[in-house]
Amino acid sequence: xxxxxxxxxxxxxxxxxxxxxxxxxxxxxxxxxxxxxxxxxxxxxxxxxxxxxxxxxxxxxxxxxxxxxxxxxxxxxxxxxxxxxxxxxxxxx
Numbered sequence: 153x154x155x156x157x158x159x160x161x162x163x164x165x166x167x168x169x170x171x172x173x174x175x176x177x178x179x180x181x182x183x184x185x186x187x188x189x190x191x192x193x194x195x196x197x198x199x200x201x202x203x204x205x206x207x208x209x210x211x212x213x214x215x216x217x218x219x220x221x222x223x224x225x226x227x228x229x230x231x232x233x234x235x236x237x238x239x240x241x242x243x244x245x
Contacts, residue, residue: 155183161237173203181214199243208234 160180167174173192178185192205210231211218219229 161188175205179209181209181211182216184214186213201241203239204237206234206236208232 158180161177162180163175163177165176169191171193173190173194175190175192177188177190179188186209188207188209190205190207192203194201194203211233212231218231219227221227
């Protein structure tokens with residue numbers, strides 16, 4: 153992992169869709185970049201903005217082979233990985 157220590161999610165376009173936002177983004181894992189679409193739910197409070205989204209990608213789409221090993225090859229990691237992102241912005245006092 154020393155060669156690819158980070159994950160980058162970069163938004164390219166945002167559109168409002170009712171009470172949600174649709175964000176077209178680029179996700180970079182292990183030096184490979186793929187397009188992802190996010191549906192983000194956002195809420196505005198008196199001093200905060202909260203946003204949440206969940207999306208799933210396949211590791212193999214990023215050149216990552218899911219782990220298989222253990223005794224007799226019995227340990228297997230699924231190809232699909234789910235990201236859950238929760239962000240909170242707080243107004244400075």
